[in-house]
Amino acid sequence: MKKIILVFVSVFSLSLSARGDKTADPCSEVSSWRLEVCRFAEANLKHSAWGFEHGKQDYLLAKDLAEADRHSVDDEVLFAAALLHDMGAFSPYEQEGVDHAVRSAQVVASVLEPAGFPMDKLERVQKAILAHNYYGNVVPETNEALVLHDADALNFLGALGAARLLSVVGVEAFAPNVKSVVDYLRTFEQTMETRLYGGVYSKAEGARRAQWLRQFLDTLGKESYAILGAD
Ligand SMILES: [Fe+2]
Numbered sequence: 001m002k003k004i005i006l007v008f009v010s011v012f013s014l015s016l017s018a019r020g021d022k023t024a025d026p027c028s029e030v031s032s033w034r035l036e037v038c039r040f041a042e043a044n045l046k047h048s049a050w051g052f053e054h055g056k057q058d059y060l061l062a063k064d065l066a067e068a069d070r071h072s073v074d075d076e077v078l079f080a081a082a083l084l085h086d087m088g089a090f091s092p093y094e095q096e097g098v099d100h101a102v103r104s105a106q107v108v109a110s111v112l113e114p115a116g117f118p119m120d121k122l123e124r125v126q127k128a129i130l131a132h133n134y135y136g137n138v139v140p141e142t143n144e145a146l147v148l149h150d151a152d153a154l155n156f157l158g159a160l161g162a163a164r165l166l167s168v169v170g171v172e173a174f175a176p177n178v179k180s181v182v183d184y185l186r187t188f189e190q191t192m193e194t195r196l197y198g199g200v201y202s203k204a205e206g207a208r209r210a211q212w213l214r215q216f217l218d219t220l221g222k223e224s225y226a227i228l229g230a231d
């Protein structure tokens, strides 16, 4: 009985610690190459959905996934990959016809090398970046790639997913109005869980975030007389 209670307490505390209740900004009180990467991201990756803040959110969630599902990760690789995984979507790095993950992997050294990152780990950073897209067909080969992929997918769900996507209405070509974003969110709510590679915690977090998003979209449909999607 004591053992059962101990297991329950440890699972409960793990789920609490992995629910985004951490307040530590991964870019505060950092030094050396991490500070340079943070400075670069803050100055150059400005976007409400896939900019500097998103990189930090992916890093924190990926760390939680690694801890909860016991994936051993190299924190330096994860930090660099998470903060810079979308840089290929920004000018001057983006390239027409080339997926932003591929571009990010191609150009990430231009930030990491002058920052003083241990370049013997560059390949692991590139692997994680290349596999991050939920829609991509690159299977994560490393633990850093796996948790970054799942963190990025999970951050399209839940309150954060809704906030991020709604923030680009009228800004991005794929989101000319609220209804267009609602349609994307509905697809994410229905399919994103199947894209996760991770373990029990990742899947549970996917179910929780999908459920939250489902309720949000159902309520939005009702309150808008189905103009913003039916429930
Ligand atoms: Fe991305």
Ligand SMILES: [Fe+2]
Residues within 6 Å of the ligand: 050, 054, 058, 085, 086, 152
């Ligand atoms: Fe991303």
